[in-house]
Structure formats: structure tokens, C-alpha cells
Amino acid sequence: MKEGLDMNKKISYTLEFDKIKQALVRYTSSELGREQAEGIAPSTSIEEVEKWQEETEDGAKILRLRGGMPIPKLQNIRPHLKRLEIGAMLNGLEIAQIGKILKTTSEVTRFFDDLKDAEIELHQLYELVAKLVTLPTLSQLIRETVDEDGRVLDDASQALKGIRNGMKRAESNIREKLDGMVRGKSAQYLSDAIVTMRNDRYVIPVKQEYRGHFGGVVHDQSSTGQTLFIEPQSVVDLNNRLRQLQIEERQEIDRILAEISNEIEPFGNEILNNTYLLGKLDFIGAKASYAKAIKGTRPLISETNEIKFHQARHPLLDEKIAVANDITIGGDYQAVVITGPNTGGKTITLKTLGLLQLMGQSGLQLPVAEESQMGIFNEIFADIGDEQSIEQSLSTFSSHMTNIVSILDQIDEKSLILFDELGAGTDPQEGAALAIAILDKVGEIGSFVMATTHYPELKAYGYNRPKTINASMEFDVETLSPTYRLLIGVPGRSNAFEISKRLGLDETVIQAASSLIDGESQNLNEMIADLENRRKMTETEYLEVRHYVNEAEQLHLDLQTAITQFYEEREGLMKKAREKANQVVETAEEEASQIVKDLRKMQLTGQFEGGIKEHELIDAKTRLSKLHHEEALAKNKVLKKAKEQKTFKKGDEVMVHSYGQRGILMEKVDNNQWLVQIGILKMKIKESDLSRVQAEKETARKMVATVRSESNSHVSTQLDLRGERYESALKELDQYLDAALLAGYPQVTIVHGKGTGALRQGVTQALKNHRSIKKFETAPANQGGNGATIVEFK
Known part of the structure; x- marks a missing residue:
């Protein structure tokens, strides 16, 4: 939390922001992330809030x-x-x-490298992860020394490995000797045929009366x-040897840990920095998971504190029962006065x-519709609920007024x-x-205020004061219940007469009551009713x-796209x-040069006394005429295809090249696409993917509606998506299915x-989600196992 944004210490409790923190903490996976989630607080810096929202x-x-993100429990x-x-020495668990x-640091770095390779764009996290310092040598040394539970591994040193092998042999010798006692003739002197331990030494349970049979030490x-x-005398030396090895093991472990x-x-500073960054990543992941849980979206930020929360829901209420409302304040209206009876959701x-x-100011996404907008306030004050203090012997009114006095002393234009039930x-x-005077005071200072009240006098206040607007909570007279919908611009009105009438109160009583209220109130209610009808019509x-x-x-968008595609395709075709054409001309020039060269050679050789014969000239002339540019261009398949595309008409048989x-x-459909019937399917296909099929024999034309594949092997029975990007893989899957x-x-x-x-x-x-699929299941182990899926069509 930025200094100066203390939120008057009560606001977090009053608005139940502490419960949001508790919900957020449940999505953290490490102690490091938990600490940051518990410390989350709003900021008054628009740059900082923007950065948090981007994270x-x-x-x-x-x-x-x-x-x-791959953040484990840390x-x-x-x-x-x-x-x-x-200068202290760490124990195995701490190491x-x-x-x-260190291991998580390396895994997270690789994870984000993969994201970068996949060209996934991020606002802040690449820069954040770049601050992580990987220490592969130290990480490997620790992995080779201790396991995850902190036990020093046998291979941590040659000496430790030798000591532990000696311990295993010593223990084996001791157990072998004692097992011989408990299973042999001496078993009759024992309370139980077991080998156990006391004071880290192997012993056997002996009956009191036979204590001298084995000798040794009573533990x-x-x-x-x-x-x-x-501890029988025969194993004392062996136990002593084992004890000595245990001491040597402890000493060697201490040496290794030191x-x-x-x-x-x-590397303390680097590791400490990594610790903080991993905790922050875990915290960011928790914010993302919480956003998903409440179906949150990222809000826009208004520098002028114009709030527009579209379809806003209270995040602590059940989504299934919470009514979404459009809540707005700021811009043209600095104050919103919500009037109407209680229990309506004000x-x-x-x-x-x-x-x-x-x-929003804490960097969390909000349960609102897209394009919603929040502000940045230096302080948020609230006077909500019964603040009566028994200890101070204050009435409800006195308690509220004490709170309001404190608020008025601290507010500013940001x-x-x-205010809940202002002046009640x-x-x-x-x-x-008092309510009107307090709102006027807030208006002078320039603070943004939303107040609820049931005083009818404030309905006129909302009309008469500049930058102030009325609002109310909708009430359904037909069902005699509130709808909890907020109506901006419409003041609340009393529904007492309508409700009483529907409940069966005598009409004469209702008329008598109506005649008792003054004309101004009656006109106001009629005006509000008219406003409600106009609002519904609007x-x-x-x-x-x-x-x-x-x-x-x-x-308009489709037209722009079609025009853009048309010009792009036209330019591409013209370029091709x-x-x-240039290739054809170059070839023609080369061939013409060769013909002229041949003619000259025949002339120079003088092998024909009368010069070149007439039939040879005719032959050369024919070869030159074949190089005519229009004929050569007529063979250009690209131009032929382009020409054919321009002559498409309804009913033509075409070849869809992509399928x-x-x-x-x-x-x-538009300038760039046709609706094509392919067997039982109708699909939108780009013109660039179509070519007209030439007319065939009459018998073939009768079957023009049948769909035929160019090659039975054109579509494989297996689609390999490995290595594909997520979006392109799903698009390719849809086309393949x-x-x-079509291939049957x-x-x-x-x-x-x-x-x-x-x-x-x-x-x-x-x-x-595919309608033509009967069932699908994981492939057998010999066909890829859970790396492949077998799909069966209907």
C-alpha cells in the first residue's frame, strides 16, 4: 500500500476486503506467495495499478x-x-x-523461455523473470548432497559412503548374533523373542530371574x-563399534553441511532475490486463479475517476443469485442519490x-463485463450499517454523525x-x-459520493443540484418483491398503494389515503411512474x-476484410x-537468339551454294512465330486460374483445393467467399481456394452433385499435432475432422x-463439442497411450 492510502483503517473491514484477501490466499501454492497475498493493498499511483493489472x-x-506457472510449495x-x-551452519533440511x-528458479526460467519461443506476448512477466538468477552449479551440488527431506546422501563424500557401509555391516553382525540368541536354546530365558533398541544400542528382553545368564549391560x-x-556381553564390542561409526558419521555429515x-x-543476495520473485510469481498466479473463479475481467483505468462498472456483481455473493448491475459515477455526475424503500439492495x-x-486499485480483476472502467482514489470512506457504540453510550444517529464528521474532515477532490441511509x-x-447539507458540503469539496436514503426530499435534490443524479432499486409490483436492479436517472417511489391494493385492501381506504398526501408528493410519484415507463420504452x-x-x-467489418483480401489476392496474382510472363519472355528471347544464331551459322558455312533453302527459312519463321507472347501467356496457369475465378456463377462445379x-x-456470400455444397456439408470457402471444373460428358454432368475425392490417400487416417501452437492446432483439427x-x-x-x-x-x-463424433477414447499403449486419442464418427 502506498503511503497516504491508509483507507481510514476501517474501510477494509466495512467493505469486507479482508474476505477477498482470505479467498486470494487459498490460491497460493507457497509460503512466499501467501505472504504477498496477505499483504495486498490498494495503491494511489495509476502507473503502479496499471502495472499490477498487467501482471x-x-x-x-x-x-x-x-x-x-510451475510454482511448487516453497x-x-x-x-x-x-x-x-x-557464519552459522545450515542443517540438511534447510539446505x-x-x-x-534454485531448482524452481531454473524450471520457471525454462518455462518462460518456452513461452517466448511460442511467441506468446506478455506485458510484464518476461521482464520480471529476467531478474531471476540461475545457479546451476550450486543447485547440482545441493542435489548431489541432500535429498528433498534434508537427508545427506551416501554419495555426498567417499568417507561418508565408507562409514555407512561399515555401519550396515556392524548392524548386520549384531542382529545376526542376537537373532541366534532369541531363536536358539536361550530363547527360554527371554520375555519375548525380539531384538529391540535402548539408548541407541541393540538389546534383548530378558526375564528378571535370568539376568545373569547373558552377562552384559542392563539398559x-x-x-x-x-x-x-x-545388551549381552557378546555384542558389547560390536555395539561399541557401531556407536563409534555413528559418531564418525555425524562428524562427516557436519563437515559436509558446513x-x-x-x-x-x-550467493545469499541472489537467492534472496529469487525467493522474492518466485513469491511474486506465485502471488500473480493466485490473482489469475481468483479472477477465473469470479469470472473477472481487467478494468480500464480512468484518470478523471469516471467509474463505469458494467454488469457488476458483488464478488462475495453466489454468482447464481447475485444480480448484476451497471454502476456509474463520475463524468457528468459527481453524486448519485439512491432513493426508495429498504430491502431493495441499496x-x-x-x-x-x-x-x-x-x-481494482490492488491489481485484482473484477467481476464485471468487458470495457468496464475504474478510477484511482486517494481515499475511500464509508458510513454503512449500524455503528452504534455501547461503550460510548452513543445512539445510532450519534454514532453515524460522529463518523460523518470524521469523514468530512479528511476528504478531498480525489x-x-x-453514505448508507444518510440522515437516518x-x-x-x-x-x-442534514442529508442535503452534507451532500452540498461534499459537492463543494469535489469528492465523489454515492448515498442511499429513503427521504422523499432528496428526490428533488437529485434534479435540482448540478452534477447530481437520482437512482433507485427496481421493485416489481406484480410479484411484490424487489428485483435488485439499479435504475440510474429514476428516483425511487413509494409502492405502498399498489402493494396494498394487490393484497386486497379496500379501494375506498386506498382513495382516502391518497387524498391525505399533499399534491406535491402525489405529483412526484406520478412523475416517477412516468419516468419508469419512459425508461422501459427507451x-x-x-x-x-x-x-x-x-x-x-x-x-462494415466484413466488407473491409473482403476488400483487403481482394486487393491482396489481386496483387499476388498480378505479381505471379x-x-x-518475364520467365516466358526470357525463354523466348533465348530460343529466338538460338534460331538466329543457327541461321547465321548455316549462312556462313556456305554449304548451300544458292544460300539458305526456302523450306529452311519457312521452318525458322514457324519456330519464331511460336514464341508469340500472347500464346505463351495463354499457357500461364496462374492467369488461367485467375480468369476462371472471375467467371464463377451459381451452380458451377468447382474443386476445393484445401480439402x-x-x-x-x-x-x-461476399466479394471473397462462396457457399459451397460438398456432399452433405455446406461450407464458406474463399474464391482463392476454388477452381472451376471443366464440363464433362452428359452422363457425368448428371452426377455433378456427388462429391469425389481426387485421391483416396489425400486425407490420412492420422493427424499429428505435436509441435503445433495451441490455436493453430485446434484450427487444423477442425479442418481435418x-x-x-468427407473421406468416409x-x-x-x-x-x-x-x-x-x-x-x-x-x-x-x-x-x-463436435456433433459428428460418436465417441473418443485414449489410444492403446502400443498406439501412443495418453499421447493420442482414437475418434469414432457417427
Whole structure:
């Protein structure tokens, strides 16, 4: 949190931002990420908020394409590094935890290198990961010394390996000797035929009365005193030898750990930096996962604090029951006054606005529609709920007013204030006057304010004050229940008469009550009712107009795309034609030169006394005439194809080159595409992918609607997607399935590889959504196992 944005210490509790933190923490996978999630707080810097939002967007993109970042459970190793600074020796577990940090650093670096190779664009994370320092030599040394649980490995040194081999032999000798005792004739002197340990030495349980039979040392006795745990004299020397080896093992382990600690100490700063960065990546991944859970989107940021939350939901409410609302403030309206009866959802609307703003300024995505917009406030204040203090013996009104006084002393033009039931708890007339005066004061300072009230006087206030607008929560008189929809621009009105009428109250009573209220209130209610009707009519008209606008925008976009493609294809065809023509001319020039050369040679040789004979001249002239440019260009397949494309018409039989199939032109979709009937399928195909099939015999023309493949082997029964990018692989899969259906295959094999599993999941989802697939399953082990999928068509 930036200095100066203390959020008056109560705002996090009042708006339940602490619960957002708790939800976020559950998505972290390491102690390092947990620390950063617990410390999340809003910032007042637009640059910092923008950066945080970009980081969250990067995390969401990686989660969508790769299933998240490879951050395992990591421990906080900062205390270990501090101990190294003062010359202490780390134990095996502490070294293993540092080794895990180094190993994860290498894995994360490789992960992002792969993303870069795949040309996946990110805003911030490439730059962040570039700060990680890989230490492969030190990492390998740690892996060769200790395992993940911190146990020093046998191969850590030759001496340790020799000691442990000696220990194994000593233990084997001891157990062999003691096993002979417990299974031989001496077993009758034992309480139980087992070998156990006391004080790190092997012993056997001997009955009290036979304690002198084996000799040796008594190390323990049972609670009853009937059994003694004796180290027999015959194994004392062996146990002593084992004990000596154990001491030597401990000393060698200490030496190894001290040596490794000394190797780690010079890299303390780099490891500490890696620790922080890995924690940040885990934290960013948690923000992305939480965004996915609440179906969050990245908000735009308004430098003028104009808030436009489209279809906003409270993130702590169940998505299935929460009503999404458009919440706006700023721009033309610095104040929004929500009027109307209680239980309509006014308070939750206030909390939604404040909480989403806190989340956005903390770098979290919001449960709102795309293109929503947030502001950047220095402070957010809220007076919500019953703040009555029993200890201070304050009434509800006094408690609220104390809070409001404190708020008015701190606000500025970059503050957002939320007032719930402003002026409540006192005489209605005085309370309404106070509410108006407080809103005027806030307006003078220039703060942004959203206030709820049930005072009818504030309905007129919303009309009369500049930069102020009324709002209300919709109420359905038919069902006698609130809809929880926020209506901006329409003040709330009393529904008491309508409700009473539907509940069966006598009409005369309702008329009598209506005559008792003053004319101004009656006119106001009628005006509000008229506004509501006009709003509904306007909303219907807006939706209709919006539909036509969307259609027009799409048509305009399609036209622009078609024109662009037309010019690109025309330029490409002309370029190819020019190149081909130039090649033809060059060839013609070479051949003409050769003919002239031959003629001259025949003339110079003088082998014909009368000169060149007439038939030879005619032959040479014929050869030259064949080089005519128009005839040569007529053979240019590129130009012929271009000419044929311009003569397409409905009903023509064409060849679809990308599928190797014939089809019939049904109709022209736009300047660049035709609707083509290929067997039972109708598909949009670009003109550049079509060529007209020449007319065949009459009997063949009768079968023009049949679809024939150019070659039975054109479509393989297996599609290999390994190495393909995610989006292009799914596009290729879709085209292949259509081609396989046209080829009449009963089943095909899709090879997607094992890898990270992202491509396999994408293929599985695509197959589930395909209507022509009967079933699909993982291939047998001898056909690729879980690296391939067998698909059976209907």
C-alpha cells in the first residue's frame, strides 16, 4: 500500500476486503506467495495499478494457455540466509529448501523461455523473470548432497559412503548374533523373542530371574520390573563399534553441511532475490486463479475517476443469485442519490462499488463485463450499517454523525464516499435537511459520493443540484418483491398503494389515503411512474437500435476484410503473372537468339551454294512465330486460374483445393467467399481456394452433385499435432475432422503428445463439442497411450 492510502483503517473491514484477501490466499501454492497475498493493498499511483493489472492479465493468459506457472510449495528461506550471514551452519533440511528454490528458479526460467519461443506476448512477466538468477552449479551440488527431506546422501563424500557401509555391516553382525540368541536354546530365558533398541544400542528382553545368564549391560526395564533389556556381553564390542561409526558419521555429515553452507553463503543476495520473485510469481498466479473463479475481467483505468462498472456483481455473493448491475459515477455526475424503500439492495450496491474499487486499485480483476472502467482514489470512506457504540453510550444517529464528521474532515477532490441511509435515526424533516447539507458540503469539496436514503426530499435534490443524479432499486409490483436492479436517472417511489391494493385492501381506504398526501408528493410519484415507463420504452428501443448497429458494424467489418483480401489476392496474382510472363519472355528471347544464331551459322558455312533453302527459312519463321507472347501467356496457369475465378456463377462445379473435394456453388456470400455444397456439408470457402471444373460428358454432368475425392490417400487416417501452437492446432483439427468425414472414414487417430497436457485438454474439449463424433477414447499403449486419442464418427 502506498503511503497516504491508509483507507481510514476501517474501510477494509466495512467493505469486507479482508474476505477477498482470505479467498486470494487459498490460491497460493507457497509460503512466499501467501505472504504477498496477505499483504495486498490498494495503491494511489495509476502507473503502479496499471502495472499490477498487467501482471494479473499476464497470469490469466498463462493460466488459460498453459494451466498456470510451475510454482511448487516453497518455504520461507530468509531466516536460513540470515543465519549464513553470521557464519552459522545450515542443517540438511534447510539446505534442501534452498536447493528447491534454485531448482524452481531454473524450471520457471525454462518455462518462460518456452513461452517466448511460442511467441506468446506478455506485458510484464518476461521482464520480471529476467531478474531471476540461475545457479546451476550450486543447485547440482545441493542435489548431489541432500535429498528433498534434508537427508545427506551416501554419495555426498567417499568417507561418508565408507562409514555407512561399515555401519550396515556392524548392524548386520549384531542382529545376526542376537537373532541366534532369541531363536536358539536361550530363547527360554527371554520375555519375548525380539531384538529391540535402548539408548541407541541393540538389546534383548530378558526375564528378571535370568539376568545373569547373558552377562552384559542392563539398559532398561519394564514397568513391572519383570523384564530387563540387556545388551549381552557378546555384542558389547560390536555395539561399541557401531556407536563409534555413528559418531564418525555425524562428524562427516557436519563437515559436509558446513562445506555446502560455505558454498551457498556468497550467493545469499541472489537467492534472496529469487525467493522474492518466485513469491511474486506465485502471488500473480493466485490473482489469475481468483479472477477465473469470479469470472473477472481487467478494468480500464480512468484518470478523471469516471467509474463505469458494467454488469457488476458483488464478488462475495453466489454468482447464481447475485444480480448484476451497471454502476456509474463520475463524468457528468459527481453524486448519485439512491432513493426508495429498504430491502431493495441499496446497501449491497454501495458495498459493490467500494469493494470493486479497492480490488481494482490492488491489481485484482473484477467481476464485471468487458470495457468496464475504474478510477484511482486517494481515499475511500464509508458510513454503512449500524455503528452504534455501547461503550460510548452513543445512539445510532450519534454514532453515524460522529463518523460523518470524521469523514468530512479528511476528504478531498480525489475521495470516494459511500453514505448508507444518510440522515437516518432522527426526525425525518431534520434528517432530510442534514442529508442535503452534507451532500452540498461534499459537492463543494469535489469528492465523489454515492448515498442511499429513503427521504422523499432528496428526490428533488437529485434534479435540482448540478452534477447530481437520482437512482433507485427496481421493485416489481406484480410479484411484490424487489428485483435488485439499479435504475440510474429514476428516483425511487413509494409502492405502498399498489402493494396494498394487490393484497386486497379496500379501494375506498386506498382513495382516502391518497387524498391525505399533499399534491406535491402525489405529483412526484406520478412523475416517477412516468419516468419508469419512459425508461422501459427507451431501454427497449435502445436494445433494438443496438442490435441493428451491431449488424451494421459487422457488415462494415466484413466488407473491409473482403476488400483487403481482394486487393491482396489481386496483387499476388498480378505479381505471379508478371513473374511468369518475364520467365516466358526470357525463354523466348533465348530460343529466338538460338534460331538466329543457327541461321547465321548455316549462312556462313556456305554449304548451300544458292544460300539458305526456302523450306529452311519457312521452318525458322514457324519456330519464331511460336514464341508469340500472347500464346505463351495463354499457357500461364496462374492467369488461367485467375480468369476462371472471375467467371464463377451459381451452380458451377468447382474443386476445393484445401480439402481435395468437388462441390457445387450455392451462392456468393461476399466479394471473397462462396457457399459451397460438398456432399452433405455446406461450407464458406474463399474464391482463392476454388477452381472451376471443366464440363464433362452428359452422363457425368448428371452426377455433378456427388462429391469425389481426387485421391483416396489425400486425407490420412492420422493427424499429428505435436509441435503445433495451441490455436493453430485446434484450427487444423477442425479442418481435418471435416475432411475425414468427407473421406468416409469410420475412425481416425489424433496424436497430440503428452507434454503439459494443455493441448490434450484442448483437443478433448473440441471433440466433445463436435456433433459428428460418436465417441473418443485414449489410444492403446502400443498406439501412443495418453499421447493420442482414437475418434469414432457417427
